Amino acid sequence: DAGVIQSPRHEVTEMGQEVTLRCKPISGHNSLFWYRQTMMRGLELLIYFNNNVPIDDSGMPEDRFSAKMPNASFSTLKIQPSEPRDSAVYFCASSLGQGPYNEQFFGPGTRLTVL
Amino acid sequence: AQTVTQSQPEMSVQEAETVTLSCTYDTSESDYYLFWYKQPPSRQMILVIRQEAYKQQNATENRFSVNFQKAAKSFSLKISDSQLGDAAMYFCAYRRNNAGNMLTFGGGTRLMVKP
Numbered sequence: 506d507a508g509v510i511q512s513p514r515h516e517v518t519e520m521g522q523e524v525t526l527r528c529k530p531i532s533g534h535n536s537l538f539w540y541r542q543t544m545m546r547g548l549e550l551l552i553y554f555n556n557n558v559p560i561d562d563s564g565m566p567e568d569r570f571s572a573k574m575p576n577a578s579f580s581t582l583k584i585q586p587s588e589p590r591d592s593a594v595y596f597c598a599s600s601l602g603q604g605p606y607n608e609q610f611f612g613p614g615t616r617l618t619v620l
Numbered sequence: 621a622q623t624v625t626q627s628q629p630e631m632s633v634q635e636a637e638t639v640t641l642s643c644t645y646d647t648s649e650s651d652y653y654l655f656w657y658k659q660p661p662s663r664q665m666i667l668v669i670r671q672e673a674y675k676q677q678n679a680t681e682n683r684f685s686v687n688f689q690k691a692a693k694s695f696s697l698k699i700s701d702s703q704l705g706d707a708a709m710y711f712c713a714y715r716r717n718n719a720g721n722m723l724t725f726g727g728g729t730r731l732m733v734k735p
Contacts (some may be wrong), residue, residue, distance in 0.1 A: 538723055550724070609721060
């Protein structure tokens, strides 16, 4: 298996532009997580899907952020409009099930820079 | 809300020696799970070890072991016979029971291994 796939690996954009980050979970996994990692705030959970349904989005910073999971093999995280403070590494992770023994497998992350 | 604190931003260890990374957490729950993740320079998050709060026995995975002190809400990671490949960021994480598979991460400790 190729693991969790994220694209792009790096994204540089200008303030005000729309940014879309993509994630393909491991085949068969039914839970998907989006995290943001910054020096100031560390690694934060943004949103969590189970069976394509958003379960907890309390970590989404504000209305500029939205996430979708139209099917079991694809998810997007969109920022519109982007701001410099959104610069971070965004990770997607997936797991088979919701139990504590269902290890979360992380993708390589997308490094986003907003100028 | 649960918080996870790693008080050591950086640690260093001589190759082949032993190092202990600290983690404390705050929770009112009695049933939960604790994890240590490794993030090497490649950015890939890798699960190192898992501990169930209801188990008194400390988890061990080869050269990695934990010292779980439930009353003190402490969960340290011991790396024995340190190797150059152990150099990475290490994150402590907490998951309460019946919370899907949502993780709360500490701020991380950067471990340097000296040859």
